[in-house]
Amino acid sequence: MYCLLRPYLQKCRRILSRVKPGYVLFFFGVIALLEFFGVFIHLFEVTYDENFAYPYEGNVHDFVNALRRNERPEIEPINEYKYTFILKQPQKCKEDVDTLRLVYVVKSALENFDRRTAIRNSWGIEKRFFDVPVRTIFVVGTHPDDEEMDARLKLEAAIYKDIIQADFVDSYYNNTIKTMMGLKWLVKYCPNSRFYMFVDDDMYVSVKNVVTFIRNPANYPFYLMESRKVYNAHKREIKRSDLVDYESVDDSPASRNATYNSKASEIKSSVRSFAIHASTNNSGMDVSEKRDAGNGENLTVAGKRSPESSAATLNRKKRQLFDFELPDDVRLFAGFVFMRSAPHRHKFSKWYVSLREYPYHLWPPYVTAGAFILSKEALLDLYYTSFYTKHFRFDDIFLGLVARKADIVPFHCEDFHFYKKAYTKYGYKYVITSHGYDDPNELVQVWNEQKALGNA
Ligand SMILES: *[C@@H]1O[C@H](CO)[C@@H](O)[C@H](O)[C@H]1NC(C)=O
Ligand SMILES: *[C@@H]1O[C@H](CO)[C@@H](O)[C@H](O)[C@H]1NC(C)=O
Ligand SMILES: *[C@@H]1O[C@H](CO)[C@@H](O)[C@H](O)[C@H]1NC(C)=O
Ligand SMILES: *[C@@H]1O[C@H](CO)[C@@H](O)[C@H](O)[C@H]1NC(C)=O
Numbered sequence: 001m002y003c004l005l006r007p008y009l010q011k012c013r014r015i016l017s018r019v020k021p022g023y024v025l026f027f028f029g030v031i032a033l034l035e036f037f038g039v040f041i042h043l044f045e046v047t048y049d050e051n052f053a054y055p056y057e058g059n060v061h062d063f064v065n066a067l068r069r070n071e072r073p074e075i076e077p078i079n080e081y082k083y084t085f086i087l088k089q090p091q092k093c094k095e096d097v098d099t100l101r102l103v104y105v106v107k108s109a110l111e112n113f114d115r116r117t118a119i120r121n122s123w124g125i126e127k128r129f130f131d132v133p134v135r136t137i138f139v140v141g142t143h144p145d146d147e148e149m150d151a152r153l154k155l156e157a158a159i160y161k162d163i164i165q166a167d168f169v170d171s172y173y174n175n176t177i178k179t180m181m182g183l184k185w186l187v188k189y190c191p192n193s194r195f196y197m198f199v200d201d202d203m204y205v206s207v208k209n210v211v212t213f214i215r216n217p218a219n220y221p222f223y224l225m226e227s228r229k230v231y232n233a234h235k236r237e238i239k240r241s242d243l244v245d246y247e248s249v250d251d252s253p254a255s256r257n258a259t260y261n262s263k264a265s266e267i268k269s270s271v272r273s274f275a276i277h278a279s280t281n282n283s284g285m286d287v288s289e290k291r292d293a294g295n296g297e298n299l300t301v302a303g304k305r306s307p308e309s310s311a312a313t314l315n316r317k318k319r320q321l322f323d324f325e326l327p328d329d330v331r332l333f334a335g336f337v338f339m340r341s342a343p344h345r346h347k348f349s350k351w352y353v354s355l356r357e358y359p360y361h362l363w364p365p366y367v368t369a370g371a372f373i374l375s376k377e378a379l380l381d382l383y384y385t386s387f388y389t390k391h392f393r394f395d396d397i398f399l400g401l402v403a404r405k406a407d408i409v410p411f412h413c414e415d416f417h418f419y420k421k422a423y424t425k426y427g428y429k430y431v432i433t434s435h436g437y438d439d440p441n442e443l444v445q446v447w448n449e450q451k452a453l454g455n456a
Contacts, residue, residue: 038345044355045345048362054401060388064406067384077387081180087157087165089137093190096133100193102210104136105182108201110143110153110170115201118440120160122447123205123456132211135190138163138201139182141170175369179395183383195332196374202438203371204446206456209415209432214373216324217334217411221430223324331381333403335372337412339365351394358392366400367410368418371433381406429455 034040056078063073093100104124108116116138124136140163143149157163166181168174179198186196195214199205213220326332340362344351374382382399385406392398403410413432420436421428428434428450437443450456 036346036348038347038352041345041355042361044359045361046359048360048364052360052364052404054405055390056388060385060405061407063388064381064384067387068380075388079389079391080387081177081184083166083168083177083181085164085166085181085185086142087154087163088185088189089157089161089164090189091161092135092137093192097192099133100135100190101132102134102195102197102214103186103190103193104134104205105186105196105198106136106138106201107175107178107182107198108138108140110140110149112201113152113156114440115438115443116156116163118443119201120162122444123207125207128207129211134207135193136162137185137190139178139185140165141168141174141178142166143170173393176391176393176395176398179369179399180386183379183386186379187383191376191380194328194376196376196379197371198369198374199371199433200369200435202435204431204434204437204443205371206428206432206450208454208456209430210373213334213413213415213432214326214332214375217326217332217413220413220432221415224430326375329377330375331378331406331408332373332375332411333367333378333382333399333408334411334413334416335367336370336414336416336418337365337367337410338363339412341366358397363397364400364404365410366396366403368416369394369396369399370418370435371416372399378408381408425449425453429453431455 056075063075063077066073067077093103106116106119106124119136119138126134126136128134140153142165153163153165157165164181164185166177168177168181170178182198186193197205197210209221212224216223342362343353343358343360346352382402386398386402389398389402389405392401400410415430415432417431417434421431421434423434423446428446437446447456
């Protein structure tokens with residue numbers, strides 16, 4: 001063997017003897033760098049579009065439907081988060097059973113007492129609106145060795161009755177467990193709300209904009225701008241003939257197509273035209289505040305109807321803009337969506353993912369985890385589909401994987417800011433959420449200022 005190779009080895013030695021050590025070092029340096037940035041891993045990635053499959057592989061719809069009907073599915077679930085609730089607040093959704101509109105599930109870290117206080121005093125206030133019943137609940141895990149903190153948490157929970165705790169270790173890489181225990185609690189103890197919103201404890205949230213968004217996600221925030229036009233027209237007493245009759249326009253399928261923007265395929269298909277709702281009563285979404293709303297305009301203008309004249313037409317128009325309600329069975333999963341983003345392959349990244357863990361070159365579409373909204377149907381489908389989705393440690397990716405299996409297309413909206421949107425007094429009008437409010441005082445201050453402007 002050695003004899004056979006000898007001529008080559010000699011040649012090799014001759015070549016090597018001419019190579020300067022500097023080049024060799026440089027060469028290996030480049031290799032190491034490429035390795036560090038995961039270039040070699042990229043070479044072995046599997047193309048997402050053609051090959052994507054993720055356990056459980058196969059159609060899960062029948063199993064999910066069986067679970068939803070409380071029947072035994074043909075195939076046993078492959079993944080369940082069977083942690084025990086230590087604190088479970090079963091009373092939380094017992095009132096307003098028929099009218100509950102929105103439940104905030106705040107993913108909080110055990111030690112963030114101040115942030116929870118700030119949220120209770122700002123966007124988490126439950127009695128904000130007369131007629132929009134809202135609940136706020138915090139989800140935490142445990143710190144098994146810290147009895148003092150646990151005692152403090154139990155005290156807080158006893159006072160506010162808004163903390164649910166499950167017996168998993170509260171840490172960043174257990175975020176998926178936290179999210180899924182949140183979903184589990186909702187399905188078990190609070191399945192009667194129309195919408196649910198998962199939020200981190202360092203987020204700014206405009207309750208007003210959330211409530212507006214869930215009425216008509218496909219047109220947010222443009223329909224608000226439209227209403228301002230109507231309002232301005234009213235102020236200037238524009239002639240009746242200048243007004244577009246929404247009822248007749250919106251009834252034609254062509255204009256219905258034009259009304260909804262193409263990216264919202266799922267919502268578009270389940271959305272009905274404004275005109276349908278114009279002929280029925282307001283569904284009790286009169287967003288008038290119990291307390292002074294500052295200079296804020298009322299969200300719903302559909303109150304009293306002036307008997308005749310252009311004012312009546314204007315009222316009708318406004319009603320059509322606001323009397324809009326998504327159908328009960330809409331599967332809304334909304335937030336800031338990454339449709340096609342790639343896994344981090346450089347080592348030492350907080351988000352490094354090995355090929356073994358996830359082999360594809362792209363993630364499925366996913367909503368960034370800081371804030372997302374689910375309709376009731378989406379909650380139930382995602383929850384039961386998760387039983388057939390292999391665990392993944394990033395919660396937003398995990399829900400993306402689950403959503404893909406459930407055939408729910410995440411709905412994108414720019415007004416969920418997953419980074420911190422630089423704060424200016426007049427730049428936050430349409431902001432639904434913004435990340436980066438880890439200072440509780442700043443959160444309360446910003447929220448109060450925006451509330452006074454009628455934006456929160
Ligand atoms: C996640 O929680 C489980 C259950 O408490 C625990 O065994 C595990 O160590 C935790 N993982 C991390 C990364 O903290
Ligand atoms: C509306 O849009 C759908 C899908 O984009 C299309 O199939 C349909 O023909 C359109 N209808 C009209 C009336 O334009
Ligand atoms: C609309 O509401 C009014 C009072 O709230 C009620 O008298 C009327 O019957 C309702 N109409 C319909 C169509 O439900
Ligand atoms: C909002 O609605 C309430 C109750 O209907 C009313 O008293 C108030 O004047 C309205 N505010 C504005 C700014 O229109």
